[in-house]
Amino acid sequence: MMKNLFLLLLLFLFGTISITAQSETCDCKTDLDFIVDKMKKMPSYKKQIKGGKTTEFLNTYNRVSAKMQQPILVEDCYKLLLEQMNLVNDVHASLQVNKSNSAKENINKHPKTSYDISELTEELSQKDLDDLEGVYNYNKKERIGIYYSENKKDLIGVVLETELEHWQTGDIRFYATHTQGNKYNFYYYNVDTKIPGFVKSLSFENGRIWSYKKEGNNLNYEFVDNDVKVASFSQINKDTQYLYFKTFSNSKKRELIKFYNDTKDKLTAKNIIVDLRSNSGGNKKFSDSFLQLIKDKNVYVITNCFAGSNGEQFTLKLLKNKNATHLGQTTRGIIAYGMNYGYNYNTPSGYFNMTPTDMNFHKYIAYEGKGITPEFQLDFNRDWLEQTLEIIDANK
Numbered sequence: 001m002m003k004n005l006f007l008l009l010l011l012f013l014f015g016t017i018s019i020t021a022q023s024e025t026c027d028c029k030t031d032l033d034f035i036v037d038k039m040k041k042m043p044s045y046k047k048q049i050k051g052g053k054t055t056e057f058l059n060t061y062n063r064v065s066a067k068m069q070q071p072i073l074v075e076d077c078y079k080l081l082l083e084q085m086n087l088v089n090d091v092h093a094s095l096q097v098n099k100s101n102s103a104k105e106n107i108n109k110h111p112k113t114s115y116d117i118s119e120l121t122e123e124l125s126q127k128d129l130d131d132l133e134g135v136y137n138y139n140k141k142e143r144i145g146i147y148y149s150e151n152k153k154d155l156i157g158v159v160l161e162t163e164l165e166h167w168q169t170g171d172i173r174f175y176a177t178h179t180q181g182n183k184y185n186f187y188y189y190n191v192d193t194k195i196p197g198f199v200k201s202l203s204f205e206n207g208r209i210w211s212y213k214k215e216g217n218n219l220n221y222e223f224v225d226n227d228v229k230v231a232s233f234s235q236i237n238k239d240t241q242y243l244y245f246k247t248f249s250n251s252k253k254r255e256l257i258k259f260y261n262d263t264k265d266k267l268t269a270k271n272i273i274v275d276l277r278s279n280s281g282g283n284k285k286f287s288d289s290f291l292q293l294i295k296d297k298n299v300y301v302i303t304n305c306f307a308g309s310n311g312e313q314f315t316l317k318l319l320k321n322k323n324a325t326h327l328g329q330t331t332r333g334i335i336a337y338g339m340n341y342g343y344n345y346n347t348p349s350g351y352f353n354m355t356p357t358d359m360n361f362h363k364y365i366a367y368e369g370k371g372i373t374p375e376f377q378l379d380f381n382r383d384w385l386e387q388t389l390e391i392i393d394a395n396k
Contacts, residue, residue, distance in 0.1 A: 281309025
């Protein structure tokens with residue numbers, strides 16, 4: 001299903017847009033072989049590409065190779081390389097365009113919508129708040145229209161109004177391919193450079209997709225309203241304490257170790273709220289050290305759609321506690337693989353940079369590209385911590 005939807009988007013892109021961001025050509029076949037060689041070393045490839053998937057992978061390789069017999073435009077190459085890479089369900093693995101051209105030079109080459117902007121703006125302005133189609137704000141400097149593509153599943157984002165000089169009304173900002181549930185993969189154009197990029201497994205919920213927020217929906221309770229950089233602890237009442245973890249990154253090792261030492265003797269309440277909203281993941285050594293401290297507590301885990309990687313793995317480990325409850329929003333779904341060394345590689349052409357995965361957490365494959373769905377999906381119209389406290393009170 002995911003493969004077919006991605007193919008539909010690629011066909012749509014090839015059939016309807018002019019090439020942007022690069023007018024140069026490259027030897028795409030050499031880059032394809034380089035990328036396939038790197039893919040075959042990834043745990044995700046070894047776990048997934050077996051039996052019929054091996055045939056599908058080879059058939060795709062032969063088909064896209066046939067389009068690379070001569071040098072082709074860089075963006076055409078990028079789409080073909082993505083098609084090969086996306087046969088493996090691995091949200092961590094990525095391929096990005098390396099070449100950085102001036103956005104101003106590409107202003108007249110950029111793909112545009114075929115719709116009349118005034119008519120499109122008027123039509124999208126009439127959409128209900130709960131409808132995915134509509135008018136969205138981006139960084140207070142742009143209004144973006146989002147509407148369904150011809151298959152009525154995938155979405156297209158187009159610039160309706162902008163204060164950025166290198167963007168024009170009618171420019172396409174992104175193509176979002178529906179994968180499953182409310183998840184989408186994004187083929188997008190960088191706001192600063194207009195260079196294409198690709199990001200996987202983004203949720204469309206509460207009038208938000210990535211950094212685009214629907215006009216008329218100003219509620220952001222799915223985010224933590226504080227400026228904590230790493231982690232925090234607070235005593236809510238005599239029975240309930242609160243832990244917030246923004247990251248478990250190795251780059252914050254000193255802060256995380258200090259936080260653990262400062263907190264380990266304070267966790268005395270019977271109810272512990274573990275807030276993992278927008279947790280960026282990191283090293284399990286820093287997250288799992290808290291499992292033993294709260295194993296006998298009533299644990300309430302809060303997540304949103306930007307909680308990922310080790311933050312998701314930590315969520316599942318917490319939920320092994322029979323007295324644990326998961327609340328909030330489905331996580332991102334970037335959980336089954338990872339990067340230990342974080343190596344990335346420029347392809348032979350120099351136009352692309354690949355970041356393969358080298359860590360194997362395949363036991364979590366059921367959640368890859370899907371996320372972990374909470375037992376209680378919290379209301380987007382009210383403060384999430386207040387709702388969690390109400391659920392704790394109801395469980396007394």
